[in-house]
Amino acid sequence: xxxxxxFRAETAKWLDQNAxxxxxxxxxxxxxxxxxxxxxxYANPDLKxxxxxxxxxxxxxxxxxxxxxxxxxxxxxxxxxxxxMGKLRLPPPLVGFGLTMIGPxxxxxxxxxxxxxxxxxxxxxxxxxxxxYSEPGSGSDLxxxxxxxxxxxxxxxxxxxxxxTSYADQADWIFALVRTDPKAKKQEGITFILIDMDQPGxxxxxxxxxxxxxxxxxxxxxxxxxxxxxxxSEINAGWTVAKALLxxxxxxxxxxxxxxxxxxxxxxxxxxxxxxxxxxDAEGRIDDAVLRDDVARSEMDTRAFGLTVQRSTDAAKAGHxxxxxxxxxxxxxxxxxxxxxxxxxxxxxxxxxxxxxxxFDEEETELTKAWLxxxxxxxxxxxxxxxxNIIAKRVLGLPD
Amino acid sequence: MxxxxxxxxxxxxxxxxxxxxxxxxxxRMRALRDSRDETGFSRPLWKxxxxxxWLGIPFPEAVGGAGMGHxxxxxxxxxxxxxxxxxxxxxxxxxxxxxxxxxxxxxxQEEWLVPLVNGDKLVSLAYAERASRYAPNKIEAKAxxxxxxxxxxxxxxxxxxxxxxxxxxxxxxxPGGVSLFLVPADASGLSxxxxxxxxxxGAANLTLDGVAVPADAxxxxxxxxxxxxxxxIDRATVGLCAEMLGGMTRAFELTLDYLxxxxxxxxxxGSFQGLQHRAAELFMEIELARSAVMAASRAxxxxxxxxxxxxxxxxxRCSDAYVLAGNEGVQMFGGVGMTDxxxxxxxxxxARAAELTFGDSGWHRDRWARLSGY
Numbered sequence: 001x002x003x004x005x006x007f008r009a010e011t012a013k014w015l016d017q018n019a020x021x022x023x024x025x026x027x028x029x030x031x032x033x034x035x036x037x038x039x040x041x042y043a044n045p046d047l048k049x050x051x052x053x054x055x056x057x058x059x060x061x062x063x064x065x066x067x068x069x070x071x072x073x074x075x076x077x078x079x080x081x082x083x084x085m086g087k088l089r090l091p092p093p094l095v096g097f098g099l100t101m102i103g104p105x106x107x108x109x110x111x112x113x114x115x116x117x118x119x120x121x122x123x124x125x126x127x128x129x130x131x132x133y134s135e136p137g138s139g140s141d142l143x144x145x146x147x148x149x150x151x152x153x154x155x156x157x158x159x160x161x162x163x164x165t166s167y168a169d170q171a172d173w174i175f176a177l178v179r180t181d182p183k184a185k186k187q188e189g190i191t192f193i194l195i196d197m198d199q200p201g202x203x204x205x206x207x208x209x210x211x212x213x214x215x216x217x218x219x220x221x222x223x224x225x226x227x228x229x230x231x232x233s234e235i236n237a238g239w240t241v242a243k244a245l246l247x248x249x250x251x252x253x254x255x256x257x258x259x260x261x262x263x264x265x266x267x268x269x270x271x272x273x274x275x276x277x278x279x280x281d282a283e284g285r286i287d288d289a290v291l292r293d294d295v296a297r298s299e300m301d302t303r304a305f306g307l308t309v310q311r312s313t314d315a316a317k318a319g320h321x322x323x324x325x326x327x328x329x330x331x332x333x334x335x336x337x338x339x340x341x342x343x344x345x346x347x348x349x350x351x352x353x354x355x356x357x358x359x360f361d362e363e364e365t366e367l368t369k370a371w372l373x374x375x376x377x378x379x380x381x382x383x384x385x386x387x388x389n390i391i392a393k394r395v396l397g398l399p400d
Numbered sequence: 401m402x403x404x405x406x407x408x409x410x411x412x413x414x415x416x417x418x419x420x421x422x423x424x425x426x427x428r429m430r431a432l433r434d435s436r437d438e439t440g441f442s443r444p445l446w447k448x449x450x451x452x453x454w455l456g457i458p459f460p461e462a463v464g465g466a467g468m469g470h471x472x473x474x475x476x477x478x479x480x481x482x483x484x485x486x487x488x489x490x491x492x493x494x495x496x497x498x499x500x501x502x503x504x505x506x507x508x509q510e511e512w513l514v515p516l517v518n519g520d521k522l523v524s525l526a527y528a529e530r531a532s533r534y535a536p537n538k539i540e541a542k543a544x545x546x547x548x549x550x551x552x553x554x555x556x557x558x559x560x561x562x563x564x565x566x567x568x569x570x571x572x573x574x575p576g577g578v579s580l581f582l583v584p585a586d587a588s589g590l591s592x593x594x595x596x597x598x599x600x601x602g603a604a605n606l607t608l609d610g611v612a613v614p615a616d617a618x619x620x621x622x623x624x625x626x627x628x629x630x631x632x633i634d635r636a637t638v639g640l641c642a643e644m645l646g647g648m649t650r651a652f653e654l655t656l657d658y659l660x661x662x663x664x665x666x667x668x669x670g671s672f673q674g675l676q677h678r679a680a681e682l683f684m685e686i687e688l689a690r691s692a693v694m695a696a697s698r699a700x701x702x703x704x705x706x707x708x709x710x711x712x713x714x715x716x717r718c719s720d721a722y723v724l725a726g727n728e729g730v731q732m733f734g735g736v737g738m739t740d741x742x743x744x745x746x747x748x749x750x751a752r753a754a755e756l757t758f759g760d761s762g763w764h765r766d767r768w769a770r771l772s773g774y
Contacts, residue, residue, distance in 0.1 A: 271774055286774045295774065296765040300713050307691040311403040318404045325687045332684055391683055392676035396656055399671045 007077050012084045018053045020046035025089045033095035037128025038172050038198075047091075054093035055124040061099055064107065068115055069123030097166070098122035098129040102175045102194075105245050109192075109233045118173075118194070131249075132162040132176030132195075132219060133242065139379075140386050142177075143186045143239065147221060149178035149193065155225045156180070156193065161218060164380065168204045168217035173197060177238050184236065192238035194230040195221075211372035212355070249381050250330040270295045273347040294343045301336045308332075324395045331387035334377035341371040401471065401698040403691065412472055416479035419452070424485045426743050432486060433600045439564055440602040441486040450519025455493055459501060463509050464517040469701035470635065474642035474693060481646030484750055486600060488524075490643065491560035492516055494636040496523030499569045503580060503620030503628045512567055512582065524565035526556035526583075526606050527629050534759040536633045537626040541608060543572040543579060549614040550574070552581060555607055558757075562604030563594040569619060570608065576623020587611050599746075599753035634711045637758045638696045641718040644754050645693050648686055648718070648725040651747035655679070655729040662734075675732060682728055685721040692717050709771045712764035719755040719764075726751035 023046050034040070034047050042048045054060050057071065062078040064070020073081065085092075103122050106115055121127040138145040147160025158178055168174065174195050181189030197204070201224040206214035233241050274280065274295070279287045286292040312326050344367060345352045352368050354360025378384040392398045405413065423445060432440055449455060457473040459465025477489065493516075500513040500523065515521035532538045541554025552572050562568065568583045568590075583590060589611040595603040620628055656679065659670030669675060692714040699707045726748030730737035737744050759767070 268772075274774060280774070284773070285769070292769050292774065293762065293765055296769040296772070299772070300716060300765065300768060303713055304688040304692050304717055307403065307695045308688055311691045311694060314402040314404040318402070320404070324683075325691075328684045328687060332688075385677065388677045388680040389673070391680035392673075396676075396679055396683060398656070398659060398676050398679065399668045 004076060004080060008080045008084065011081055012087070014057070015084055015088055015090065018057075019088060019090050020049055022046045023050050023091060033092050034125070035096040035128055035167070035170070036094050036098075036125025037096075037170060038126070039128070039170050040125070050090075051093045051125045058123070060094040060125065061103065061119075061123045064103070064119065064123065068107075068119035070119075094123075094125045096128060097131055098127065101131060101245055101249060102129050105175070105192075105232065105241060108244065109241050113229070114194075114232070127172045128167075128170060130165050130168045130171035130174050130219075132165050132168075132174045134164045135161060136163050140383050142242075143190065145177055145179060145190065147176070147178045148182070149180050149191060149226075151180075151228070152225075154228050156191075156228060156231075158193075158195070158221045158224045158226055161220050163207075163218050164216045165204075165219045166216055168197070168219045169206050169214075171197060174219065175232075177242055180238075181236050187239040189236055190238040190242070191235050192232045192241040193226060194232065195224065195226050199224065201225075209373070210375070211369040213369065213373065246382065268299070269344065270299070270347070273344055277348050277351060291343070291347060294346070298336070298340045298343050301339065305332055305336055327391050327395050328387075330381060331378070331384045331391075334374075335384060338374045338377055341367075341374045345371045401702055403694045403698070405475075409472060409475060413475040413479065415452075416454075416476045417482070420479045420483050420485060423448070424480070424483050426483050426746065429484045429486050429600060429746075440600065441488060446487050447519045449487060449489070450517065454489070455497075455519055456517040458493065459497065459513065459517055463501075463513045469697075470638060471694070471697040471701055473639065474697040477639050477642035478646035478649075478693075481643030482650040484600075484647065484746055486602065488522065488561035488564070488602065490636060490639050491524050491562075491565075491602075492522055494639040495525035495560065495632060496565070496567075496569055498632045498635050499525055499580060499619060499628060502631060503625070505616075507616075508582060508619060521566045522561065522564050523567050523569065524559050524562045525629075525632065526559040526562060526568045527571045527633075528558050529555060530557055534763050536629045537571070537578050539571055539573065539578065541570070541572040543574050543581060545574075546612065549612055550581065550617070552583065552608045552611040552613065555605065557605045558595070559592075559604050559606055561602045562592055562606060563602050565604075568606065570606075571625050571629055572608075574622055576621075578625040578629065579622050580619035580625040580628060581613055582617045582619055583608070583611060583613055587613065597753060599750040601750075601753065633758060634708060635700055637711050637715050638693070638700060640754060640758060641689075641693050641714045642697065644718040644722045644751070645686075645689055647747055647750055647754070648689065648722040651722075651725045651729045651744060651751070652679075652682060652686060654744055654747075655725075655732050658733055669732075678728055678732075682721075682724055685717070685724055689714075689717045689721040709768055712759075712768045712771070715759060716761035716764040716768070719761045722747075722751040723755050 022044060034051055036051065051060070055069065058066060058069065059071055059081065061069065062071040062073040062081055063075060066072040099122060103119060106118055133142060135145045135147060147158065147162065149156040149158045162176065165174065174197055176193055176195055177190050178193055179189050180191040183189070201222040203220040205218045207216045207218060208214050209216070274286045278291060281287045286295065308325055309329065312323060315323055348364060348367065351360065351364050354365045354368060356365060393400070453466050454476050456465035457468045457476065458470055461467050473493070480487065480489065497513060497516050500509055504513060512521060512523055516523050527536055527539070529539050529541065531540065541552065541556065543550040543552045552570060554572060556570065559568065565585055567585060570581050570583045571578050572581060589609045591607045592604040595605060597603060659675060659679065660668060662669045696710045696714040699710045704710065729744040730748050733742060733744050736742050
């Protein structure tokens with residue numbers, strides 16, 4: 001404990017000396033922080049400075065080994081670091097799929113050469129990554145994917161189309177699943193491979209969503225040459241790698257939507273909306289009994305979910321294996337988030353009908369668009385129905 | 401407190417589970433029901449539970465208790481709830497006993513709480529009336545000053561295990577507000593009528609027709625009873641929820657076993673996705689209920705200022721989840737689920753009765769909203 005106290009004191013001092021004043025107090029979530037990469041643009045150059053000083057110190061990936069640009073910290077030290085950053089209200093120096101998805105995958109499955117080549121570039125925010133899994137014909141049935149990789153000497157030649165590649169238009173590299181053995185059983189002919197997107201034959205087209213935003217793209221490969229040394233794990237063993245990585249993705253999604261780490265507001269968003277749009281009766285109660293019940297239900301769902309995440313975390317800390325409850329995190333977190341947005345939109349009333357322009361302020365149109373965006377929560381990263389299938393079969397042991 | 405069982409708690413849970421499986425299969429509760437047993441539970445088994453120390457779990461050593469917590473007691477209640485055991489722990493340890501613990505004088509505790517913990521005396525809390533619905537202090541029973549003592553008049557309903565109680569803690573209006581009184585079951589002017597409930601849990605309605613009690617029958621301060629009743633009901637609600645958690649878990653196990661064994665159209669019915677998804681949804685509700693029970697029982701032990709909201713969260717979730725487990729269980733068993741022969745129907749009845757005790761989910765969502773300031 002004495003060591004942790006020393007670490008805390010040193011870290012607090014270092015942060016205060018190195019964090020630029022202009023970035024203190026900027027809230028940043030997993031989805032709107034500094035993603036880095038060659039195409040990054042910085043409205044505030046101090047965000048780049050913050051990234052660089054943290055990268056040099058190993059604080060962009062605190063628990064990764066020192067030799068790959070990490071901080072070599074323990075989990076306990078990482079927690080202290082986050083607490084101290086929280087005190088100064090500092091945004092994370094870097095976010096993105098490099099840190100949360102491909103990095104952990106490389107640490108587990110990568111060769112020494114692969115780790116050396118890619119991990120440091122991730123921790124420095126030099127390369128931004130995206131994920132190439134889904135295809136137009138392969139959504140929930142991911143293993144049916146058709147993007148072909150044909151061996152030609154030391155290269156694979158890759159052709160096909162990926163869809164729902166998040167932020168592919170801003171990424172530098174893509175980690176993708178490709179079919180290397182069309183004759184094998186569908187899960188057994190798949191390879192996990194890393195592709196540099198800055199080369200002929202790669203094309204990216206953003207997809208316009210019902211929310212008016214384009215966080216996803218279609219990504220096309222037309223005879224793109226990729227060295228065989230970019231394969232992670234073995235050729236035709238990609239499904240195992242992908243499943244491990246999907247675990248990261250689902251826990252990340254669950255964490256984003258109100259897990260134990262959900263940000264605390266002074267006043268609940270619901271009460272703010274009630275004040276502005278619904279009003280209160282003489283007893284100080286939301287002046288619509290049905291909405292009031294919906295708000296309470298939604299708050300209770302969120303609290304019960306937070307307690308369940310806590311139960312899982314506390315069990316892990318006590319040295320237990322993950323319990324069956326962890327299988328429900330993705331589906332419950334997303335469904336709860338969706339219901340929460342439904343309630344908020346109904347609280348806004350007719351003001352929730354706005355898209356842009358006069359008559360609606362930005363908070364209103366943003367909430368409407370946020371609600372529209374949530375409709376994808378139960379589809380991306382494994383649909384709710386797929387999650388229920390997994391619970392039914394793997395947890396409850398129901399027959400095929 | 402962390403939401404994980406300590407090694408000691410793992411042991412309590414296992415001991416309770418083994419004891420209940422051995423001594424209290426569901427068939428025992430069935431036999432008591434079918435024979436219209438007057439007590440409705442087993443007095444020898446009650447004495448055994450006292451000897452195991454269960455009745456003293458949440459009480460200090462000074463009154464013969466174990467000085468343990470509600471998180472520990474919840475494990476015992478969960479085990480009892482699994483097999484629908486009818487012994488009156490909820491009514492005695494968590495209602496009558498908690499009222500004595502929170503408001504009783506040393507003399508009152510010596511007279512009633514010590515023998516309760518020993519398994520020799522039974523103490524029920526009589527607070528609810530016809531007009532109360534779920535508001536614990538919305539009452540009309542009165543206590544008038546007469547000489548040095550008080551005279552009580554009114555009616556009390558759904559007094560849990562009131563049919564066998566040796567003494568009642570009765571709430572009544574006095575000039576200062578709600579006050580509590582210890583009224584022996586054989587007091588002149590007190591009559592009780594046993595209720596036969598669908599879930600076979602024991603209960604009685606009381607009539608107090610000018611029941612005279614001495615001044616020292618008052619439990620706690622005059623006019624200060626409402627806060628005590630509220631605190632007691634919060635604790636009892638968490639205990640009931642622990643019991644409900646055991647019941648819903650067992651009902652779900654029975655249902656899953658049936659889904660894996662029953663065949664129609666040449667396949668196990670558990671292979672149908674229409675049933676698989678409903679089972680998975682129910683699984684999630686039960687997991688959430690478990691987290692809530694763990695958090696609320698620890699919140700009592702920690703004196704958590706947010707206890708009341710956690711209690712409402714827990715009762716709302718357990719009510720909905722247990723009723724869902726009962727309804728879905730009967731549906732998935734199909735025709736045989738409607739027969740008295742199968743146990744699943746017993747869980748359905750217990751689920752509904754428990755839902756309608758201490759407030760259903762809608763009532764508790766409203767309470768949560770009120771406590772949250774909207």
